[in-house]
Amino acid sequence: MMSTTPYLEYRDITAGYNGTEVVSQVSFAVCKGQRWGVLGRNGAGKSTTLAAAVGLSQLQAGEILLNGRDIGSTPIFQRSRSGLGFVPQGRDIFPSLSVEENILVAAKNGNASEALDMAYTMFPRLKERRNNGGTQLSGGEQQMLSIARAIVTKPQVLLLDEPLEGLAPKVRQELMASITDMIDELGLACVLVEQYVDVILDFSQHVLVLESGRPVYTGPTEDLRRDHQDIIENAIGLRKL
Numbered sequence: 001m002m003s004t005t006p007y008l009e010y011r012d013i014t015a016g017y018n019g020t021e022v023v024s025q026v027s028f029a030v031c032k033g034q035r036w037g038v039l040g041r042n043g044a045g046k047s048t049t050l051a052a053a054v055g056l057s058q059l060q061a062g063e064i065l066l067n068g069r070d071i072g073s074t075p076i077f078q079r080s081r082s083g084l085g086f087v088p089q090g091r092d093i094f095p096s097l098s099v100e101e102n103i104l105v106a107a108k109n110g111n112a113s114e115a116l117d118m119a120y121t122m123f124p125r126l127k128e129r130r131n132n133g134g135t136q137l138s139g140g141e142q143q144m145l146s147i148a149r150a151i152v153t154k155p156q157v158l159l160l161d162e163p164l165e166g167l168a169p170k171v172r173q174e175l176m177a178s179i180t181d182m183i184d185e186l187g188l189a190c191v192l193v194e195q196y197v198d199v200i201l202d203f204s205q206h207v208l209v210l211e212s213g214r215p216v217y218t219g220p221t222e223d224l225r226r227d228h229q230d231i232i233e234n235a236i237g238l239r240k241l
């Protein structure tokens with residue numbers, strides 16, 4: 001029988017910073033190949049929710065499981081080794097290193113040529129810019145590099161925190177198309193945080209909607225669209241792509 005253990009599971013978690021609660025009652029499970037989206041206004045707790053899985057916000061109650069194993073007390077560096085890829089808000093690259101060096105640093109002890117191959121296949125633009133320094137890249141290219149750095153660790157689940165932030169509309173569309181192709185091709189499970197409601201509704205099969213740190217919807221995108229336009233409009237004074 002096929003295993004149904006989710007890759008990543010949040011069980012009624014509370015998370016925040018320095019003992020202060022930011023989000024609570026969050027439960028959802030990301031299974032193989034599933035695409036989840038997280039929606040909510042500024043400050044609703046989207047990033048805090050994502051960060052709890054990688055240990056960058058404080059998990060104050062509940063459990064987070066990776067492949068069925070509680071990772072609450074697993075050190076941050078080991079979480080990426082256990083299949084969790086994280087692309088934080090802002091661009092997680094070394095500006096003084098070239099594109100190629102940035103990828104190789106992320107791949108660490110992995111096979112260097114395989115890592116470069118993988119990154120350049122997913123984002124051919126990075127190959128053209130491989131000798132450029134991080135600061136010589138456009139915003140979209142920096143975001144591609146940041147995602148490539150997560151991908152070469154070969155995650156099962158990729159967590160993306162507002163990858164479209166600060167990009168021009170055309171670049172947002174191109175990057176979103178590249179991300180979607182990449183996820184399909186690699187068969188990744190994914191959790192995407194974005195402020196653009198249309199992006200989340202198009203991309204995700206399942207959605208978590210947060211309002212002031214509490215979930216107001218957790219379930220299939222189709223049902224949200226069909227039965228809960230009020231939630232979409234209310235929770236989301238959000239931008240269109």
Ligand SMILES: Nc1ncnc2c1ncn2[C@@H]1O[C@H](COP(=O)(O)OP(=O)(O)OP(=O)(O)O)[C@@H](O)[C@H]1O
Nearest residue numbers: 017022040041042043044045046047048049089195
């Ligand atoms: N490192 C931190 N230390 C303390 N408080 C924080 C920290 N990061 C975020 N917060 C607080 O947690 C709350 C939720 O922030 P969070 O970034 O999770 O929201 P968000 O929904 O991702 O918002 P945005 O769309 O603006 O990124 C905010 O009130 C914020 O000030």
